[in-house]
Amino acid sequence: MHTLISFLGFAQKGYVETEYDFNGEKFKTKFIGAGLTQILQPQQLLLVGTAGSMWDVLLQDVANDKDITALMDAVEKKAVTEALLQPCLPKMREKFGCEVKFIIIEYARTEAEQISLLQRIADELNENDSISIDVTHSFRHLPMLALVASRFLGKVKNIATRHICYGALNMPDGNPVIELSGMLKMLDWVDALAVYNHNGSYHEFAGLFRREQASEAAECLENAAFYENTNQIHQARGKLDSFHHLVLPDNPLIGLFKPELDKRTGWAKHNDYARRQLENAKLHLDKGDYLRATVLAYEAWLSKMTYAYKGDMANYHDREQAENHFTAKMSAAQKADFDCLNHIRNALAHGTQPGRNNRRVQAALKDSETLRRELSDAVRTIGQWQPD
Structure with missing residues (x-):
């Protein structure tokens, strides 16, 4: 199941309807999570906010006057509860065409609150699900937590992250939805360096090169890892020598990490x-x-x-x-x-x-x-x- 996790924050004057551009597809919305739901078409939408987030603004189109009045009062007092939001669920599901859940979180000011946020989101997801995360309207520290959440969920529940989105306003080219999930790829390479520093194996890098359409490089590294781990140093050296002479794709991610990998495989240039x-x-x-x-x-x-x-x-x-x-x-x-x-x-x-x-x-x-x-x-x- 694909779940969109969208954070709801607080704006003093409310959110203004804005035209965003997501990879060439434009949409107008006050709350970007609503527009992304229509484009990404998740099976589930998790709306995450604090007890003082703008729940009344988000739900004003689907709630009756009595519920909106109660929500406005609760938002002002920073006392919104999940129980208070429940009456709006049926119309929210109808509006977005998917399962909708509300999650009230603390402000994630302390380590305990930050861990609680990760655990709460994890509890709503199943093994092998996929997620997209929208951090546009969140507090400014929550995007960092969203990145950690993505890594955490990937490790503990094998949950793949499709997108991490941020709707940027008034950039030179308009209001693009910036894709931040590339940072996860960078962290994968950092992890591979850490694994190498721990066990001396190039195997982790092989999958990353393959993901970047450099399959020949991946094969050289896989074979070198096998030969070196079986103490066949001569064969390992030959594979690494082939790796060093490959013409690799003009890829900024490979360009960033290739010098570090060259340092770790430089021994193959010597007979020692x-x-x-x-x-x-x-x-x-x-x-x-x-x-x-x-x-x-x-x-x-x-x-x-x-x-x-x-x-x-x-x-x-x-x-x-x-x-x-x-x-x-x-x-x-x-x-x-x-x-x-x-x-x-x-x-x-x-x-x-x-x-x-x-x-x-x-x-x-x-x-x-x-x-x-x-x-x-x-x-x-x-x-x-x-x-x-």
Whole structure:
């Protein structure tokens, strides 16, 4: 079901009939929610206002004299209730051709009132519905809440936002209804950056590129995410290299975020796989994913050895030869660090306990603080290690 949520505010001299332009379609109305209802044709209209909003002006065409008098008095006293509005519902439904509901809210001055507003709107909607939001006549702080409401409803009830509308007066081109839902798309990209910073995956960006008609870029990023998450660094690098050489659509949203994504994929321009693996190890260690952090740190050390050995880092035989070559030349302390990391990796990967004689590994696995410290030391050691 598609629901239009329209906020009703208060104007000292009332609302003046205005001709608005919504994507080339013009309409005249005092209350823009009424005009948008005719254009968007929702199945439900939620009229949201405070106890002092201009309910009497909105309902003057559908209410009888007695009800209007009562409403005018209640508006003046800022004492309008939903019960007082109920007698007007049948005629409102007839007028707009859809289900109509009235919602009285607080002024959303405090955090508690703001949360209450979100919850009240959420209670009127069902899973997988869609909404449009009109913020034209609301208090000036409510559009920010409307944006939060849209995000909140999308996450908790999978509700899609079709439009966020603001009817602007006296602009150079007239009185356009400005579409604000593009801000939601920007927030999706910001979310993707946050997800990347959390788990190092480009997967979230793929869907966004696809939405902007850049399917080839989306495919490159999806494949790169898969290869990198399965530790196939060479293949991931190839996909990212292809991504960097794509001619992307001339799209302002892509143009805004592409430089940030380039920074995060710039490692593919170098052959230093070990550095990328070590960066990912730090990332997963920071968020407490000890298994992935350990595997990546160990693989980073092997990659660093293989590169120094002039072997193919994607070749198992070359990596094994490089490991044998350099571990035989390590100092006792370095060999102990390498073996400790390997034993921690085996214990975490297989869920087995280290041998009784391996007290260092046993100690590392006793609590998160000790394990984090051991792995942090390992990451630092790998970063500093240089082949003899």
